[in-house]
Each structure stands twice: as C-alpha cells, then as structure tokens.
Amino acid sequence: MKQRLQQATLHRLLDANARFALGGNGTTNHCPMALCALAAMGAPPERLQDFFDMWESRYALAAPAATKVVERETWQAGVGNPTSFVALRDCFEEWIWCSGADAVLAQTLQHMPFAPASGAFHALIRLSYGLEAQHVGEIAAGLAALASGNLHIDTGSQPRTPAVSVRAGFDSLSRAVHGVQFDGGMITSRLRAAAAEPRFQAALPAAPAQPQLLDQMAQAAIALYWQTNNFTALHIVTGLHAARRVFEHLPSVLVSQLMPELWAAVCAAYVSIGAPALAPAAALLIEEDVLPDSADTWQDLFTTAIASDDDHVIKLVYTCYSENLRAPSPLYLAAAARRAGRVLQMH
Known part of the structure; x- marks a missing residue:
C-alpha cells in the first residue's frame, strides 16, 4: 500500500513538473531526476511533495508555451534547437503512447547525432530516470532534451587507433x-x-x-x-x-x-x-573498514540523501549504490559518503 502511494505521488509530481521549463533559476531543472532518485531510495510521499515544493519556490521557471507543433515526420528539424524542447516533448509523448518507449527510443536515436553530453549529461540522466519510473512524460522530456540541446562531439572522419583500455x-x-x-x-x-x-x-x-x-x-x-x-x-x-x-x-x-x-x-x-593524470588504481583504494560496505551503511546514506535538498547529493548517492551493486568498489561508498557529508576516517 505504501509503495503504491509513493508511486502514485511520484507520477503526480512528475506530471506537475511538465509546467516547469527545461532550465531553472541558475540551473537545469533537476526536480524530476531528484524525485525519481528519492523514490528509488524509499522516500515517503510527503518527502517527495516537500522536495517538489522546495524546487518550485526556489528554482522553477515556467515552461514557455509551444509555438509550433512538431510531427513525427518532422521532429528532426528540432534537433539542436533549444526552443523546440516543449514541442518535441509533446511529439515524443504522443508517439510513445502509440508505439511504446523502446520503439521510439530506437527510432529517434538512430536518426539524430547521439550526444550524451547534452545539457552536461542531464538530458541522458533525465531520460534514464523517466525510463526507470516508467513515466511517459518524463521519457519524452528526456528524449526532447537530448534532441533540442544536442551537444554532439564531432570527431571528424579521420581514422583513429583504438585505445588499449x-x-x-x-x-x-x-x-x-x-x-x-x-x-x-x-x-x-x-x-x-x-x-x-x-x-x-x-x-x-x-x-x-x-x-x-x-x-x-x-x-x-x-x-x-x-x-x-x-x-x-x-x-x-x-x-x-x-x-x-x-x-x-x-x-x-x-x-x-x-x-x-x-x-x-x-x-x-x-x-x-x-x-x-589518473593515479594508479592501487593508490586510490580505500581501506574497506573506513565505512563498512553493508546494507545498514547504505541505508544511512539513503537517509541522509533523502533529507537533503541538494539534488546532486540525492542523485550521486543513488548512482553509487546502483553501480556498486553491479561492480562493487570501495570508491563508490567513499564518494557517496563524501558527497553526503559523512566524514571518512582515513588510516
């Protein structure tokens, strides 16, 4: 029951976020990304609402009205045009409802330059959180941010020798x-x-x-x-x-x-x-007894992140937890603890 209420609250707030612009007051609109990460770490509905209210009062800017309609056949014309965000989002949202998110992702990513650095990686991050939350509007918004803010790294056509690692x-x-x-x-x-x-x-x-x-x-x-x-x-x-x-x-x-x-x-x-220059891997290892890599330690970090209004604390703690599950490394726990303000006692 609690999980259903949390998910219902998350989706309601993500719906409400559509009235905010892609950018914010001196920043990107981190609100939907932080909400998704908060929910994934177990934040209760009232905390999600509090974060949304905080963001709206401090950082949110009103989304401009769409000045044109983008159709499926013409969406590529909006690539690289920041003013096309709202129209692209509306187009992608309708398209996803009709064809499914995975089909639309494959179709669009094959027909525009893939630019993961767009919006300082925030477009890709927003898209991933939309997919995780299974929220069509956020999937569409992330994809629209990736298209409209397309920051493609042009490496030219000359042949390059692959790096060994x-x-x-x-x-x-x-x-x-x-x-x-x-x-x-x-x-x-x-x-x-x-x-x-x-x-x-x-x-x-x-x-x-x-x-x-x-x-x-x-x-x-x-x-x-x-x-x-x-x-x-x-x-x-x-x-x-x-x-x-x-x-x-x-x-x-x-x-x-x-x-x-x-x-x-x-x-x-x-x-x-x-x-x-990256230090040798061995020089970066953290003594594992500085903070025990345990469920309780991560839950303590979740508690700190959930209480934080810093969206980067929220997202980094959740990212480090998720990546550490796949490929455990003391660096994930150390980095998450440092960003969350936990003091590491180095020996």
Whole structure:
C-alpha cells in the first residue's frame, strides 16, 4: 500500500513538473531526476511533495508555451534547437503512447547525432530516470532534451587507433592536454571548448575494442571523481549510469553504434577539467573498514540523501549504490559518503 502511494505521488509530481521549463533559476531543472532518485531510495510521499515544493519556490521557471507543433515526420528539424524542447516533448509523448518507449527510443536515436553530453549529461540522466519510473512524460522530456540541446562531439572522419583500455586512452589525452584550462562558467561551455581544442582532436583515440567498455568507463569515472572531487567528473559518473539504464532499452546492435559517441563525450568531459593524470588504481583504494560496505551503511546514506535538498547529493548517492551493486568498489561508498557529508576516517 505504501509503495503504491509513493508511486502514485511520484507520477503526480512528475506530471506537475511538465509546467516547469527545461532550465531553472541558475540551473537545469533537476526536480524530476531528484524525485525519481528519492523514490528509488524509499522516500515517503510527503518527502517527495516537500522536495517538489522546495524546487518550485526556489528554482522553477515556467515552461514557455509551444509555438509550433512538431510531427513525427518532422521532429528532426528540432534537433539542436533549444526552443523546440516543449514541442518535441509533446511529439515524443504522443508517439510513445502509440508505439511504446523502446520503439521510439530506437527510432529517434538512430536518426539524430547521439550526444550524451547534452545539457552536461542531464538530458541522458533525465531520460534514464523517466525510463526507470516508467513515466511517459518524463521519457519524452528526456528524449526532447537530448534532441533540442544536442551537444554532439564531432570527431571528424579521420581514422583513429583504438585505445588499449579506457585508462590508456585517458593517459594519452592527459599527456597531450594536461592542465589546459577552458573558458566558460557552465559545464557545457567548457565541454564545447574542449571538444574544439586541436590537441584534443589530435590525441583522441578511438574507443577501446572491448566488450565491457561501459564497465571500464564507469570504473575510470568513479576513480576520476574520487581523485579530483570535480563537479564535471561527478556528472560523468551519473551520466554513465544513465547511459547503462538507457542502453538496456535498446537493441545490442544500436548500442554498439552509439558507444563510440559515448566514449567521445566522456573523453571531452575529462579533457574539459584539465585531463588530470589518473593515479594508479592501487593508490586510490580505500581501506574497506573506513565505512563498512553493508546494507545498514547504505541505508544511512539513503537517509541522509533523502533529507537533503541538494539534488546532486540525492542523485550521486543513488548512482553509487546502483553501480556498486553491479561492480562493487570501495570508491563508490567513499564518494557517496563524501558527497553526503559523512566524514571518512582515513588510516
């Protein structure tokens, strides 16, 4: 009964979120993503309502009215046009109701540049949460954000030698671009500047030809975030988790086609923070008795995250928990605890 009430509340609030713009007051509209993560961690209905009310009063901006109608046959005209978000969302929502989310995802992602870095990875993250919550409006909104804010990393047509591994690929980029600073107050601005940097274009290897590439990228991302405590690195971690969730809804052949674009986006994000050399894996290991990796420890972190109004605390704790279930690493627990404000007693 409690779970049904929680899900009903979540869907009601996600419906209400449609009146908010894609952006917020000085930020992206994180409200629906945070609500989904809160619900997944067990937040009760009243907490979901409190977070929604907080967001509406502090950050929400009214969504503009759609000035045009986008049809299924013409949706590609809105790709890369931020003003098309509402019209694209309405088009995708109707399409999903008719054909199903997985079919629409496959159809659209085959016919636009895959741009996982769009909106600093938030478009992909929003799409993944919409899929997890099984909320058609949010699936449509995430897909519309991915299309309208399409930040595609153009790597040109020249042949590139695949990196031996993700870490080897990062190492080659670090040697070429280490310490370079990119202008821009927003993550997306620095991403665009990094992608356009000639040294990045010259040094970028092709994606490693390995079947577990996404797992390797996730492992490198949590190591990068733990090492740097960098805000963009946090978005790489949550963005890769989102990619995993979205890819579960796509045919494996299409996932293989999209993976090089995900690799390029992650590499551009890495370079945008100065391409710091990754420390050896052994040097990053946290003593496992600092915080016991147990159900009780994670539940304590859930309790902290559920009480927080910081959407990045909420999403990172849930992401680290989910990724740690797949591929346990003390770095996930350590990173989640640090972001949630838990003190780690290092020995």
